Amino acid sequence: MDKNSLRKITVHDVAKQAGVSTATVSRVINGNDTVSPELQTHVRDAINKLGYRPNKAAHHLRSGKTNRVGVLFADIRNPFFTSVLAGIENYLHEAGYALILGNSNEDAKIESMQLQAFLDEGVAGIILSSVTNSGENYQQILDTGIPILAMDRIPKNFRVDSISIDNARAAKQAALHLINLGHKRVAFIGGPEHISTAHLRKRGYLEALQEHPDIKPIIELGDFTQLGGYEATRNVLAIHNDISAFLVANNLMTLGALQFFNESKIRVPDEIALVGFDDMPWATSLQPPLTVVAQPTYEMGKIAARLLLDRINNPNSPIQQVTLETELIIRESCGGLRFA
Amino acid sequence: MDKNSLRKITVHDVAKQAGVSTATVSRVINGNDTVSPELQTHVRDAINKLGYRPNKAAHHLRSGKTNRVGVLFADIRNPFFTSVLAGIENYLHEAGYALILGNSNEDAKIESMQLQAFLDEGVAGIILSSVTNSGENYQQILDTGIPILAMDRIPKNFRVDSISIDNARAAKQAALHLINLGHKRVAFIGGPEHISTAHLRKRGYLEALQEHPDIKPIIELGDFTQLGGYEATRNVLAIHNDISAFLVANNLMTLGALQFFNESKIRVPDEIALVGFDDMPWATSLQPPLTVVAQPTYEMGKIAARLLLDRINNPNSPIQQVTLETELIIRESCGGLRFA
DNA sequence: TTGTAGGCGTTATCAA
DNA sequence: TTGATAACGCCTACAA
Numbered sequence: 001m002d003k004n005s006l007r008k009i010t011v012h013d014v015a016k017q018a019g020v021s022t023a024t025v026s027r028v029i030n031g032n033d034t035v036s037p038e039l040q041t042h043v044r045d046a047i048n049k050l051g052y053r054p055n056k057a058a059h060h061l062r063s064g065k066t067n068r069v070g071v072l073f074a075d076i077r078n079p080f081f082t083s084v085l086a087g088i089e090n091y092l093h094e095a096g097y098a099l100i101l102g103n104s105n106e107d108a109k110i111e112s113m114q115l116q117a118f119l120d121e122g123v124a125g126i127i128l129s130s131v132t133n134s135g136e137n138y139q140q141i142l143d144t145g146i147p148i149l150a151m152d153r154i155p156k157n158f159r160v161d162s163i164s165i166d167n168a169r170a171a172k173q174a175a176l177h178l179i180n181l182g183h184k185r186v187a188f189i190g191g192p193e194h195i196s197t198a199h200l201r202k203r204g205y206l207e208a209l210q211e212h213p214d215i216k217p218i219i220e221l222g223d224f225t226q227l228g229g230y231e232a233t234r235n236v237l238a239i240h241n242d243i244s245a246f247l248v249a250n251n252l253m254t255l256g257a258l259q260f261f262n263e264s265k266i267r268v269p270d271e272i273a274l275v276g277f278d279d280m281p282w283a284t285s286l287q288p289p290l291t292v293v294a295q296p297t298y299e300m301g302k303i304a305a306r307l308l309l310d311r312i313n314n315p316n317s318p319i320q321q322v323t324l325e326t327e328l329i330i331r332e333s334c335g336g337l338r339f340a
Numbered sequence: 341m342d343k344n345s346l347r348k349i350t351v352h353d354v355a356k357q358a359g360v361s362t363a364t365v366s367r368v369i370n371g372n373d374t375v376s377p378e379l380q381t382h383v384r385d386a387i388n389k390l391g392y393r394p395n396k397a398a399h400h401l402r403s404g405k406t407n408r409v410g411v412l413f414a415d416i417r418n419p420f421f422t423s424v425l426a427g428i429e430n431y432l433h434e435a436g437y438a439l440i441l442g443n444s445n446e447d448a449k450i451e452s453m454q455l456q457a458f459l460d461e462g463v464a465g466i467i468l469s470s471v472t473n474s475g476e477n478y479q480q481i482l483d484t485g486i487p488i489l490a491m492d493r494i495p496k497n498f499r500v501d502s503i504s505i506d507n508a509r510a511a512k513q514a515a516l517h518l519i520n521l522g523h524k525r526v527a528f529i530g531g532p533e534h535i536s537t538a539h540l541r542k543r544g545y546l547e548a549l550q551e552h553p554d555i556k557p558i559i560e561l562g563d564f565t566q567l568g569g570y571e572a573t574r575n576v577l578a579i580h581n582d583i584s585a586f587l588v589a590n591n592l593m594t595l596g597a598l599q600f601f602n603e604s605k606i607r608v609p610d611e612i613a614l615v616g617f618d619d620m621p622w623a624t625s626l627q628p629p630l631t632v633v634a635q636p637t638y639e640m641g642k643i644a645a646r647l648l649l650d651r652i653n654n655p656n657s658p659i660q661q662v663t664l665e666t667e668l669i670i671r672e673s674c675g676g677l678r679f680a
Numbered sequence: 681t682t683g684t685a686g687g688c689g690t691t692a693t694c695a696a
Numbered sequence: 697t698t699g700a701t702a703a704c705g706c707c708t709a710c711a712a
Contacts, residue, residue: 010689021699026691036697056460057406058689060397061704068440068461076429079621082422089416089443093454098461101411101441103429114433120396121408121438226621258625281419281566282622285598350705361683366707376681398705401688 009052017046029054060122067097069308070118070126072111074153074195075224076103080251080278080297081129084151087301088127095309097124104131115141125308129153133194135160147311151304153196154321161311163304163322167197170293170326171204174247174275177291177328179212182338183245183273187218189232189257190249198224201249201277218243222253229256237264244273244338251278258286269335279329288332295326349392357386369394400462407437409648410458410466412451414493414535415564416443420591420618420637421469424491427641428467435649437464444471455481465648469493473534475500487651491644493536494661501651503644503662507537510633510666511544514587514615517631517668519552522678523585523613527558529572529597530589538564541589541617558583562593569596577604584613584678591618598626609675619669628672635666 011022011029018025020039027035028043035043046052060066069092073081085101092099100121104111111131115138118126125147130138135158141148142160150162171188178186188205191198202219209215220236222228229248233256237243248254254276261268268274268288276283279294307320351362351369358365360379367375368383375383386392400406409432413421425441432439440461444451451471455478458466465487470478475498481488482500490502511528518526528545531538542559549555560576562568569588573596577583588594594616601608608614608628616623619634647660 008689011691012689022689023691023699023701024697027698030691032691034697039698053460055401055689057397057400057462058704059691061395061401061688061706062690062692064704066397071441077423077426079419079422082419083417085441086417086443089441093442093450093457098457099441100408101425101429101439102433103426110433117433117438120393122397226625252621255621255625258627262625262627262629280622281592281595282620282626285566285595285602286622286625287598287602287627289602348705351707352705362706363683363685363708364681367682370707372707374681379682395705398688399707401690401704402706402708404688 008055009050010055011052013050014043014046014052017050018042066122066124068100068121068123069097069305070100070102070115070121070123072102072104072114072118072126072128074104074106074111074129074131076101076105078224078250078252079280080295083297084301084304087298087303088305089301091302091305091309095305097305097309106131108132108137112137119144119146125149125312127151127304127308130155133196133199134158145315147308147315149304149308149311151300155196159319161307161320161322163300163307163324164197165295165300165324165326167200168204168207170277170295170328171201171247171249172208173204173326173328174293175205175208176211177330178245178247178273178275178334179208179215181245181273181334181336184215185218185240185243186215186245186247187220187236187240187243188247188249189229189236189253190219190221191224191253192221195224198249205247222256224250224253226252226256226259229253230260231256233257233260244271245275245334246272247275249277251276251280254278254290254292255282268333273334273338275328275334283329283331286333291331291333292329293326294329296324300324348395349390350395351392353390354383354386354392357390358382406462406464408440408461408463409437409645410440410442410455410461410463412442412444412454412458412466412468414444414446414451414469414471416441416445418564418590418592419620420492420635423637424641424644427638427643428645429641431642431645431649435645437649446471448472448477452477459484459486465489465652467491467644467648470495473536473539474498485655487648487655489644489648489651491640495536499659501647501660501662503640503647503664504537505635505640505664505666507540508544508547510617510635510668511541511587511589512548513544513666513668514633515545515548516551517670518585518587518613518615518674519548519555521585521613521674521676524555525558525580525583526555526585526587527560527576527580527583528587528589529569529576529593530559530561531564531593532561535564538589545587562596564590564593566592566596566599569593570600571596573597573600584611585615585674586612587615589617591616591620594618594630594632595622608673613674613678615668615674623669623671626673631671631673632669633666634669636664640664
């Protein structure tokens, strides 16, 4: 904050001020080489005195390196992703990385464009909750050498680091909870088959039923939106009027199911028991408070960011596939034991 | 996607392929000068054939321009901001801009660091929902010439483009709704005074009461979080056990109030009428469905992005302060007429 | 209308 | 250990 600083301060100014060459200044900034402690001090003093800030564009151009990370979500408006995003943001910011955000909006074409835009921005890595379920679609990115981390949704044949929950186990646990309460007619409201989480949650539901051959599967798939949950619930009840319990496989669809119950004057848990996904802020504000499969969303974001930065700093380390446990939080939306 | 492309394709390659100079290539890319249609075609063909993508770092370094926009929110986890963010992302992406996201987490120090980080990234503009209420704090940014747009929260003495809702009018309308239903004891759960929206909503509440001198203000301020709403509601009811209606000034605090009502077996709307802020996805899933002041969040985001890009492309145009209207959506959380 | 050439600020190579 | 110097890929006077 000195002098008449119309012109931007550069390494040259710092070098002159410190009485060294620009190369030495660069070395000090990047902590790369061995610069004598004395000169290091001089350089740092000069940097502080002049208020020097390195030009990132020049750094990027010359070195090919950036501290930008691209985060591409399939649906930015889903509160699940928002919470994960907060965790990612927190970790990246503390690590000195900038977060470039994209939303593919469940559209493979947009996803592809956004990924290309990330490459153009020169991101050092990408966190992706993918729209498609096939790793082959991302081969082009992998070929550039830019690391990708698969988050939440893990496409098939995608050999990259990943972070997800044990979706099948989570859904199975939730279904068993309902079954153990005595429910014989347990419907599952799921998501699109091409989304890995939706697929696995359905599988978990089916696994639970396999342990109880007397209970027949009742499955309806929606699109992971509130309206989708509303319609799926309505459709199921239109056909099966004897259902006593619902397991709904994502947070917005759970809201949709509740909306339908409200409008139809169906009482929870008296007439219908309900387990939802994701422990969102409203879970305890609902009447009755919602029993849910809780995912550690914020933590998931932080771990995603950590794994990606690890990979960036260590390209040849073995691939890591992290799976987080979920927790079934039992509140009041399932009521007590049933004897149907 | 041709040749053995180990090396990155540059303007030189395109120039050679098209049989022109690099200057001409540059002109075509930037649509700047007048290049003969014929050469334009040659250049574009070459670009397509070689799959050329301009190097943004070099472009930035040389021209000083970028297509990056910084978005800094005070609380990224608040669903209100999430929805606005989705609108911003949509507009920016379609305009070919990259979105750099930051979260100040209601912390002025972090806000300041994030803004500095945006400058380091060379953003072309900033969308800010500020932590502080004083425009002077942002003078340093303004001095750089990088445009800022104030979103939702508008600090005092901040002469920049802005987008917000008419907070006072919105709160007044909501309070009058409760009063007109016959409520004489209407409590207001507000947010921190230093946040402009919180301040204005409180003012709106007081304006409504001024038209009804027989109704005395009952005000408790929280911190715009769910827990804050919970505690504020509890505190108010501990002192005033005759309250029949609540107006809660933000969405998370509304959830907190509902949580308290649930735990205390207070029935809505039979015992307490409630108007909340923000028409969030869960509003219709609650029992009873929530009467709310709806803000056009997604639109707000799109307009914010539009205003900022307008400013970037037209630095000297007059400052615009856009205020959006809200809508009181009447559902069932206030019940019918009261005769207290 | 088009081309030539220099430099944006940084880092990497090479020599000292 | 340190310094001089040549790029990185692009844009923009200036010249033609």
